[in-house]
Amino acid sequence: xxxxxxxxxxxxxxxxxxxxxxxxxxxxxxxxxxxxxxxxxxxxxxxxxxxxxxxxxxxxxxxxxxxxxxxxxxxxxxxxxxxxxxxxxxxxxxxxxxxxxxxxxxxxxxxxxxxxxxxxxxxxxxxxxxxxxxxxxxxxxxxxxxxxxxxxxxxxxxxxxxxxxxxxxxxxxxxxxxxxxxxxxxxxxxxxxxxxxxxxxxxxxxxxxxxxxxxxxxxxxxxxxxxxxxxxxxxxxxxxxxxxxxxxxxx
Amino acid sequence: xxxxxxxxxxxxxxxxxxxxxxxxxxxxxxxxxxxxxxxxxxxxxxxxxxxxxxxxxxxxxxxxxxxxxxxxxxxxxxxxxxxxxxxxxxxxxxxxxxxxxxxxxxxxxxxxxxxxxxxxxxxxxxxxxxxxxxxxxxxxxxxxxxxxxxxxxxxxxxxxxxxxxxxxxxxxxxxxxxxxxxxxxxxxxxxxxxxxxxxxxxxxxxxxxxxxxxxxxxxxxxxxxxxxxxxxxxxxxxxxxxxxxxxxxxxxxxxxxxxxxxxxxxxxxxxxxxxxxxxxxxxxxxxxxxxxxxxxxxxxxxxxxxxxxxxxxxxxxxxxxxxxxxxxxxxxx
Ligand SMILES: Nc1ncnc2c1ncn2[C@@H]1O[C@H](COP(=O)(O)OP(=O)(O)OP(=O)(O)O)[C@@H](O)[C@H]1O
Ligand SMILES: [Mg+2]
Numbered sequence: 001x002x003x004x005x006x007x008x009x010x011x012x013x014x015x016x017x018x019x020x021x022x023x024x025x026x027x028x029x030x031x032x033x034x035x036x037x038x039x040x041x042x043x044x045x046x047x048x049x050x051x052x053x054x055x056x057x058x059x060x061x062x063x064x065x066x067x068x069x070x071x072x073x074x075x076x077x078x079x080x081x082x083x084x085x086x087x088x089x090x091x092x093x094x095x096x097x098x099x100x101x102x103x104x105x106x107x108x109x110x111x112x113x114x115x116x117x118x119x120x121x122x123x124x125x126x127x128x129x130x131x132x133x134x135x136x137x138x139x140x141x142x143x144x145x146x147x148x149x150x151x152x153x154x155x156x157x158x159x160x161x162x163x164x165x166x167x168x169x170x171x172x173x174x175x176x177x178x179x180x181x182x183x184x185x186x187x188x189x190x191x192x193x194x195x196x197x198x199x200x201x202x203x204x205x206x207x208x209x210x211x212x213x214x215x216x217x218x219x220x221x222x223x224x225x226x227x228x229x230x231x232x233x234x235x236x237x238x239x240x241x242x243x244x245x246x247x248x249x250x251x
Numbered sequence: 252x253x254x255x256x257x258x259x260x261x262x263x264x265x266x267x268x269x270x271x272x273x274x275x276x277x278x279x280x281x282x283x284x285x286x287x288x289x290x291x292x293x294x295x296x297x298x299x300x301x302x303x304x305x306x307x308x309x310x311x312x313x314x315x316x317x318x319x320x321x322x323x324x325x326x327x328x329x330x331x332x333x334x335x336x337x338x339x340x341x342x343x344x345x346x347x348x349x350x351x352x353x354x355x356x357x358x359x360x361x362x363x364x365x366x367x368x369x370x371x372x373x374x375x376x377x378x379x380x381x382x383x384x385x386x387x388x389x390x391x392x393x394x395x396x397x398x399x400x401x402x403x404x405x406x407x408x409x410x411x412x413x414x415x416x417x418x419x420x421x422x423x424x425x426x427x428x429x430x431x432x433x434x435x436x437x438x439x440x441x442x443x444x445x446x447x448x449x450x451x452x453x454x455x456x457x458x459x460x461x462x463x464x465x466x467x468x469x470x471x472x473x474x475x476x477x478x479x480x481x482x483x484x485x486x487x488x489x490x491x492x493x494x495x496x497x498x499x500x501x502x503x504x505x506x507x508x509x510x511x512x513x514x515x516x517x518x519x520x521x522x523x524x525x526x527x528x529x530x531x532x533x534x535x536x537x538x539x540x541x542x543x544x545x546x547x548x549x550x551x552x553x554x555x556x557x558x559x560x561x562x563x564x565x566x567x568x569x570x571x572x573x574x575x576x577x578x579x580x581x582x583x584x
Contacts (some may be wrong), residue, residue, distance in 0.1 A: 056467055075468040086466055092459040094526040095452070103456055104467035106449040115448040 002029040004066060006051070006082075006168060011060035013046055013223075021047040022223040024060075028168060033190060033200045035210040035232070037244055038220035041082045045087055045201045047220070050168045051201075052084035053077035077227070078104070083166035084158040087173045093146040101160050126192055129159040131191055150181025159188045159209035161198075169193055170201045175209050187213050207237050217242045256577065270520025270527065273536035273571055277564075281539060285546035292549055299426045301545055303419070304433030308508060309537040312515045314485030317445060317534040318478040319516055322458035323372060324381040325479060328486035328512060330390035335361050335487035336395050336494035340403035350410045358487055359400030361398045364390065365483030369476030387509065394502035403500040416488075417495035430492045437485070442530035454478065458525025461493050514535025514561065515540050518568045540564075 006028045013021040013217065016070045022042045028034050038044050049055035053074040062069050064080055069075050077084070099106075100175040100251070102122050108226035109118035133155050145153060154174050171190070190200055190213050199216045204210050210217065210232070217240060218240035227243050287293040289552040311328050318325055342353040364386065371382040419428045440477055445451040456464035457471045465471050486505075494500040519536030521528040540561060546556050 052466065073468075074466050078468050084466065086463070090463060090466075092463055092526070094454045094459040094522075095455055099452055099455075103452060103464065104469050106452055108449060115444075115450055117447060117449050117452060119447070 002031060004028075004035075005030050007063040008047070008051065009061045009063070011047065011050060011062075012058045012134060013043075013050065013055065014058055019223055021050075021057075024220070024225055026120055026218060026225065026228070028199050031194060031199060031203055033194050033213050034214040035214035035219065036201055036203045037210065037217060037240065039244055041222075042220040042244075043223045044220055045172055048084060048153075048172055048201060048203065049086075051077065051168075052082055052086075052170060054086075078164075078166075081165075082170065083161035083164060083168070084170040084196060085154070085161065085172065085174055089092040091145045091153055096142045096144055096146060097130070097139070097156055098122040098141040098150070099130065099188055101126050101141075101163065105164065105251070109130065114226060125163065130155070133159045133162070141207035149182070151178050151185055154178065154182070154186050155189065158186070158193070161187075162193060166198065168201070170197050170203075172203045173205065174202075175204055175206060182216045183209060187240075193198070207234065211237060221246055252351050252575065258396065266457065270529050270572075271532045271535060271566065272304070273575065274532050274539060277568070278535050278539050281489060281542050281546065285542065285555050288546075289549050292546055295425055297545070298561065299428075301541060302431045302501035303428045304493075305424075305537060305541045306353035306497075307427070307489045308512055308532070309434045310430075310437055310514065311482075311486045311508065312512045312519075312533050312537050313434075313441050313530065314478075314482035315512050316516050316519070316530055317441055317454060318475075318482045318530050319513075319521050320365055320445065320458050320525060321454045321475050321478050322461065322577070323379040323475055323479070324383070324513060325368060325379065325482045325486075326509045327368065327386035327390055327507035327509035328482060330387045330394065331364055331483050331486040332490035332493070332508055333502055334390045334394040334490070336490045336504075337398055337403055339491060340405050340494065340500040341397070343503040344403060350412055352489065354412060355455070357481025357491065358484060361483045361487030362480050365480035365559050366476065371473050372479065373472035378498060386387040391502075391506070396537070398502045402502070403494075405494055405498050405500060413495050417492045419559065426495070430496070433488075433492070438530055438534055445528060445530055455526060455528070458522075458528075500544070511540065511561075514565050518565060520572070 002100065004027055008024065008026045011021055011024045011026070024047060026047065033101070036044050036047070044228045046055060051071065053076050055070045056072070062071055069080060071080070086182075090104065095103070098119070099122070107118040107121055107152065109115060110116045123141040126150065130139065139148070139152070142231065148156065158169070167241070174186050178186065193200060201215055202210060214232055217227070217232060218225060219227040219230065219240070221244065226246070230243070232238060291297055292382065311332065315325065315328065338360060339353045341358040342356060343350050344346050347353070348356065368379070368382055368386055371377050372379045375445060397522065416433070417428060417430050419426050421427070445454065453464070453469045453474050456467070456469055457474050461471050493504065515536040516533050517523055517536075518539060519529060519532030519534070521532060543560055544557055547557055549561060
């Protein structure tokens with residue numbers, strides 16, 4: 001088996017009386033796409049929010065390449081090379097594509113005291129990136145994100161992860177509300193990212209989408225891992241659905 | 252949406268979709284209307300007069316623009332505008348300190364007020380409406396209580412500082428006040444920060460989508476706290492400027508300014524909900540409302556009717572802005 005990129009051990013999280021995660025062990029290996037499945041409220045988003053530093057775990061440990069790490073906030077996660085595209089609100093729609101791509105990591109030009117963004121470089125890099133991820137329509141990088149379609153927005157989020165060369169790209173329901181064409185675009189980006197050496201976590205409710213790209217499936221049910229090494233090539237969608245719901249096969 | 256359908260209409264679309272388009276048009280219309288109704292409007296004396304008191308609310312509006320872009324607002328600016336000069340002149344008149352030190356102390360107090368506002372909003376997660384409303388009453392109350400409601404005199408003072416902040420000089424026969432240069436200077440700096448700097452990107456992101464900004468490592472709370480400090484500082488500086496110009500520090504002054512300033516900012520094209528702000532628009536909004544107040548009086552409409560005009564203008568502007576916004580979703584970058 002390939003080497004660990006990230007390993008989460010004994011992760012628990014409760015929101016007051018609600019237990020979202022009850023001691024989860026979860027690993028992502030180098031150079032793979034993991035599908036993280038589970039019904040609504042299973043704890044998928046909570047788990048990856050802990051990984052991206054937006055939520056802190058009640059207990060548990062995280063290792064990267066075998067070394068224990070502390071993820072106290074989003075900056076820690078980003079510095080460790082973890083890029084997350086959240087289910088809710090990934091982009092600032094009022095800002096341009098370029099400004100979104102570089103948000104939080106804007107390149108500066110001139111004396112530091114002026115705090116001046118290098119907008120020319122930002123726009124140039126953004127333009128090249130948009131082409132690279134397959135947006136062939138001529139959309140200037142200065143266009144506000146609110147002008148983009150859902151698929152184009154996902155593409156911008158993914159472009160950001162690619163550009164900053166994050167080791168781990170986490171996508172929480174990136175294909176939600178997308179059309180057939182746009183979904184295929186997102187899946188294509190994911191394969192491309194893996195083939196160029198990244199690892200990805202892919203959360204989705206549409207198991208068909210998951211089956212098309214992932215190397216391995218992990219299933220959460222009510223805050224617990226109920227399967228963590230499902231190979232999509234040697235199982236059926238129906239079998240995975242049964243693991244998700246916990247209902248044994250009938251007949 | 253299709254970005255470039257008819258090339259001929261592109262320039263018009265660009266123009267009408269900038270948030271500054273509407274306030275600019277209205278400023279031009281106002282100048283034309285008032286100038287044709289009364290020749291006094293463009294007289295040397297009146298322009299000089301207009302340029303003397305416009306920067307005072309204008310400087311508060313500049314701070315408020317940046318704060319509102321980050322998604323917050325501050326109702327305590329009017330009370331800070333009234334209180335800080337009272338504090339400064341009391342310290343000076345009582346012989347406690349020199350005028351220079353008194354100025355520094357009162358600006359420091361304003362910074363503290365802004366810090367408290369920012370901390371309550373970002374740390375305790377209390378809406379800025381409630382926090383700054385409470386702060387407004389606290390500060391106004393302090394100004395009234397400590398002075399028993401009486402104005403502080405300022406005319407015993409002679410200092411280079413007063414000339415620097417709010418002095419006036421003549422160009423030919425035209426009287427010009429230093430405060431207009433401070434106003435334009437602040438506008439340039441804040442305009443630069445908002446559009447060119449990395450901090451500006453954070454400010455817009457914090458107002459546009461705080462959750463997503465935080466996920467990108469933007470320090471949303473810290474950014475907002477600094478902007479509350481900036482806004483309080485601008486309000487204090489404006490209040491001190493005003494007290495020097497009118498040679499009195501009245502504990503009641505600035506009452507109601509908070510809403511007029513917010514009106515100026517919103518009329519200028521800054522989004523009430525945050526995420527989008529324009530300093531140029533605010534400068535236009537400031538001139539627009541100040542010119543209306545001035546022009547209405549000159550034309551002979553009773554001053555008490557001023558609020559009717561402002562109210563109707565705000566409603567009209569909002570209706571037009573929302574019409575334009577529906578034609579051009581979310582304006583231009
Ligand atoms: N901020 C919160 N406060 C209280 N409870 C929460 C919070 N966030 C999540 N939960 C609870 O934690 C549990 C797991 O939620 P989570 O969002 O991780 O589920 P999910 O697997 O991502 O679901 P979905 O597929 O619907 O996105 C749910 O019971 C949810 O109600
Ligand atoms: Mg979720």
